[in-house]
Amino acid sequence: MLIPIVVVLVASTLSIILAYLTMVEKDLLIATIYIAFIGVLYTLIYYILMAPDVVLAYMPVSSILLPLMIVIVLKKTKRFEE
Amino acid sequence: MSVRNRIRMRYKKRDIVVALSLAISMLALAMVLNMGGLGILPPRTLRSLARSIVINTYNPWNTTLTSYSLNAVSAIIWDYRGIDTIFETSVLMAAVTGVAIVLRESHKGRKPGGQGMSIIVKSSTKIVMLLTIIGSLALAVHGHLTPGGGFQAGSAIGATLSLVLVALSLQFIHRIGIDKDTLLKIRYTVLAMILAVALVPLISLVLGYSYAYILQNQVREGSYFSMPSKFFTTPLAGTVFVFNILETITVASAITYIVLTVATYEGKTEE
Amino acid sequence: MVLVEIVFNVTQVLEMVIFVYIASMVMFFVRILRGPTIFDRVIAVDALSCDLAVFMALIALYTGNPHIAFPMIFIALWAYVLDLYVSKYLEFRDIGE
Numbered sequence: 003m004l005i006p007i008v009v010v011l012v013a014s015t016l017s018i019i020l021a022y023l024t025m026v027e028k029d030l031l032i033a034t035i036y037i038a039f040i041g042v043l044y045t046l047i048y049y050i051l052m053a054p055d056v057v058l059a060y061m062p063v064s065s066i067l068l069p070l071m072i073v074i075v076l077k078k079t080k081r082f083e084e
Numbered sequence: 085m086s087v088r089n090r091i092r093m094r095y096k097k098r099d100i101v102v103a104l105s106l107a108i109s110m111l112a113l114a115m116v117l118n119m120g121g122l123g124i125l126p127p128r129t130l131r132s133l134a135r136s137i138v139i140n141t142y143n144p145w146n147t148t149l150t151s152y153s154l155n156a157v158s159a160i161i162w163d164y165r166g167i168d169t170i171f172e173t174s175v176l177m178a179a180v181t182g183v184a185i186v187l188r189e190s191h192k193g194r195k196p197g198g199q200g201m202s203i204i205v206k207s208s209t210k211i212v213m214l215l216t217i218i219g220s221l222a223l224a225v226h227g228h229l230t231p232g233g234g235f236q237a238g239s240a241i242g243a244t245l246s247l248v249l250v251a252l253s254l255q256f257i258h259r260i261g262i263d264k265d266t267l268l269k270i271r272y273t274v275l276a277m278i279l280a281v282a283l284v285p286l287i288s289l290v291l292g293y294s295y296a297y298i299l300q301n302q303v304r305e306g307s308y309f310s311m312p313s314k315f316f317t318t319p320l321a322g323t324v325f326v327f328n329i330l331e332t333i334t335v336a337s338a339i340t341y342i343v344l345t346v347a348t349y350e351g352k353t354e355e
Numbered sequence: 356m357v358l359v360e361i362v363f364n365v366t367q368v369l370e371m372v373i374f375v376y377i378a379s380m381v382m383f384f385v386r387i388l389r390g391p392t393i394f395d396r397v398i399a400v401d402a403l404s405c406d407l408a409v410f411m412a413l414i415a416l417y418t419g420n421p422h423i424a425f426p427m428i429f430i431a432l433w434a435y436v437l438d439l440y441v442s443k444y445l446e447f448r449d450i451g452e
Contacts (some may be wrong), residue, residue, distance in 0.1 A: 009377060015111065018107040019103040020387075022106055031441070035393070038400050042404055049416070052423065054423045058233075058236040062240050063428075066243040067246065071346065198452040215428075216429070231423065249451055250451070252441055
């Protein structure tokens with residue numbers, strides 16, 4: 003019982019720190035890389051909690067579709083904010 | 085001294101302190117909730133709802149309380165809570181209709197061109213596309229025996245086709261024969277087929293064979309109608325198997341249509 | 356001659372190895388905060404995806420449950436996708452060209 007608790011604690015802490023740093027970032031291309039990293043950490047948490055259907059439904063969305071949409075929008079508008 | 089001037093931190097100290105304190109306060113709140121400090125929590129043993137779900141989804145001794153599928157999640161989604169899934173499919177249909185109406189093209193003149201990325205990227209993307217399509221078909225067909233199902237396989241195929249749009253060019257997509265109108269036609273045809281499979285038990289009611297319900301899967305009390313339940317020796321839940329295959333096709337075409345419309349939209353831009 | 360024989364269980368070895376993986380996850384996190392260019396951050400995300408694929412196989416071996424290790428195939432196939440998007444943004448004129 004020790005291993006699931008330790009892995010979930012470490013992954014949750016890292017994802018909360020990254021979520022705050024995404025908000026303060028001025029360069030929006032680096033912010034999308036942070037979002038992809040948070041997605042991989044969430045996949046790890048779902049897997050440790052023994053839910054393989056949720057992992058299979060979450061993986062294409064968070065690693066292929068979400069960065070693609072943000073990069074398309076950034077191409078048509080500007081990259082640095084303010 | 086020059087090394088220290090070059091590697092400078094891009095964040096102030098204030099940002100890192102705020103992020104760390106946010107993480108520590110969230111973890112403290114989680115620990116307090118875990119020990120029951122803020123009220124009554126559900127118990128840690130198997131609850132009666134979970135027990136009844138596990139007993140009722142595969143029960144070969146009592147043929148009126150079972151749907152012959154070993155995957156409990158698929159049985160709950162398509163058989164016991166089938167109307168919730170119908171509403172969720174209609175939400176996706178509303179999203180596709182919204183994208184089709186708002187992002188209508190203002191002019192049809194589209195300049196051809198494009199070569200895609202280099203040859204290393206193209207070769208590896210072709211291998212990845214082939215392996216993903218085979219894996220998704222395995223997920224769709226075995227949806228009632230192993231973890232997987234219809235929606236997971238459909239979104240994997242849709243994501244792969246949008247990856248092909250980025251690595252190889254738009255000309256490759258048109259050369260295969262995938263067009264925006266074709267995708268919409270496929271999607272609405274398969275949605276009509278899902279509705280037809282849901283209404284099949286009504287034929288038994290009309291012909292006078294036995295009493296039947298809409299979306300009925302196996303034999304219930306008071307009605308003798310049932311979809312096929314065994315494939316030589318392996319269990320094959322009737323409507324769960326058919327719905328998985330149809331849902332794969334419709335979700336794949338919906339996701340590819342949305343990505344294709346957003347990527348090739350040309351409207352007026354304000355400077 | 357007496358040889359010393361050390362006997363380990365499979366579960367004990369796996370517990371020791373899983374802590375090594377958790378330490379490497381923290382190191383990838385330090386690299387994504389500190390990298391001077393944008394390509395270092397992209398490499399950190401890719402390395403975490405490959406690491407996660409092996410970690411899934413280890414957990415399936417530790418709990419003795421072979422049916423939950425199916426997402427391992429897909430995350431090993433799609434680990435390189437973020438590189439494509441970043442380079443397509445910086446080099447080409449249009450997505451889908």
